Amino acid sequence: MKILDRVFLMIFSLTIFGLSAGVAIISLHLFSDEILQDNLVYLYSRWESGVIALLIALIALRMLVV
Secondary structure, eight states: OOOOHHHHHHHHHHHHHHHHHHHHHHHHSSSSSHHHHHHHHHHOOHHHHHHHHHHHHHHHHHHHHO
16 A cells, blocks of 8 residues: 555545544534534535545545555
8 A cells, every 4th residue: 555545544534533523423412503503504605615525535536446
């Protein structure tokens, strides 16, 4: 495995960890629904969110091919 593949794997693993921790926090209702809704609306309105999602999708495809 090349060093670049290891870096991609680390980024992908941290992303999956963040997503699963986020789902756990949401399911435990540690924050109010209003705060979560406001932050999600802000996140969806940013073009940077789409770019990051595209990069993570490309990393996932790269790991699938390797």
